[in-house]
Amino acid sequence: MTSGAGTLDEAQEAYPRIQRRTLHDEVLERMRDMIIEGTLAPGQRINEGLIGAQLGVSRTPLREAIKTLASEGLVEIQPAKGAIVRKFSSTDMRHILEVLKSLEQLGGRMACENASDETIAAIRALHDEMMEQYRVRNRLEYFKLNQAIHSAIVAASGNDVLVEMHGTLQARIKRLRFIGNEGPEKWAGAVAEHETMIESLEKRDVDALMEVIRLHMDSTRLRVWDVL
């Protein structure tokens, strides 16, 4: 499998296959962003005609995207009434964070065992970059890097399914997390936890990593609490 005749593989390496994008995909991505950014607010009803016109797309691909969003848990569909952006209760939040904690712990454990030094170094780089953004108080960039680090740790496990599940859940609470980290003291707490996470990972100290992930998730719940 590794190379063989070569030319075709090499060509695909150099010029990765351009994948056709359907409107469905395009719309899906855009709507996810709109929900996370708050352009589509929780509880808001989604008018197919309106959004369709806004995106310059007919209702067909839009409806398909909405169905996918529903399957991802970002919107709720009420037959004959329409779709509304899902509103998460504090209970939902607790449930999501419980599962997310478990998934990240699994990811962390596997990363400690399997990840290459290079992979871990790359995560450290993300972390350093994040700290820089923290220093200059660029909250948006900080936040994106923060999410990227969590994803990267899970990805370092090498388990695609884990990455997928983690991504789905992370998307659900992305917005709440962003709003939740507003106060300076909360922000500082999160940063400190991250520092410990990276150190544990570099030492491949599974127990310490498990503990700090637990702490990080539990305190995320507290930080986000009053946003609900």
Next chain:
Amino acid sequence: MTSGAGTLDEAQEAYPRIQRRTLHDEVLERMRDMIIEGTLAPGQRINEGLIGAQLGVSRTPLREAIKTLASEGLVEIQPAKGAIVRKFSSTDMRHILEVLKSLEQLGGRMACENASDETIAAIRALHDEMMEQYRVRNRLEYFKLNQAIHSAIVAASGNDVLVEMHGTLQARIKRLRFIGNEGPEKWAGAVAEHETMIESLEKRDVDALMEVIRLHMDSTRLRVWDVL
């Protein structure tokens, strides 16, 4: 919130709101079954016109269902080519079972802590019924109860999100699991593990339950191995 005027609540208790079912939902369910039963075989291309005619439905709701199935990971969509029933590699299988193990362990732990005695008794009842089906060698009923028990334990955690994620992953490997348990000795092994699971749960012995779930998942991998 608990009763108030009463009449309406009582009425809804007696005659639960009939929820509208869209064709999308109906088709989705049917196609899930078709995939699990093998009517739609892994790798097979899904012809929209054909399946639509077969189900007596136009392409529109069918396409929506396919998009949802894709989001659930049961089919794969190749733009301009169509959807094919997803084929799982042994690596996929390993990844799925790893995550499933983690989720079931989380569910089991929470069930030990939170579930009522009645809930656990109900699971025991499922188990006894399953053993009966094992005795008479009714493999299909046995299998359904087997799945139901796993779901019930996770449901006993009280965490809806966990139930949802678990359900999604369970669906992906349902078919392989069914085929995988064919040999008598494999079957017997799975039964023994289940017995231990229930006993641990009744004793609310978290450590024992964690261990047997680990064992059960790991041996599931072996049992299914040669089906791939």
Next chain:
DNA sequence: GGCAAGTATTCTGTATGCAGCATAATTTTA
């Protein structure tokens, strides 16, 4: 006979049309 090019056909992706339900607006009635 086998291969290549060109043609035909099938199927997907998207738009649009129509019927029915839900809700808002309006009128009617006590």
Next chain:
DNA sequence: TAAAATTATGCTGCATACAGAATACTTGCC
């Protein structure tokens, strides 16, 4: 004047129509 009934409007659910891509088929050529 307020509540109920009725009409009117808007939006969803589904079917169908059409364009373009992908595949299957046919024909010609070596």
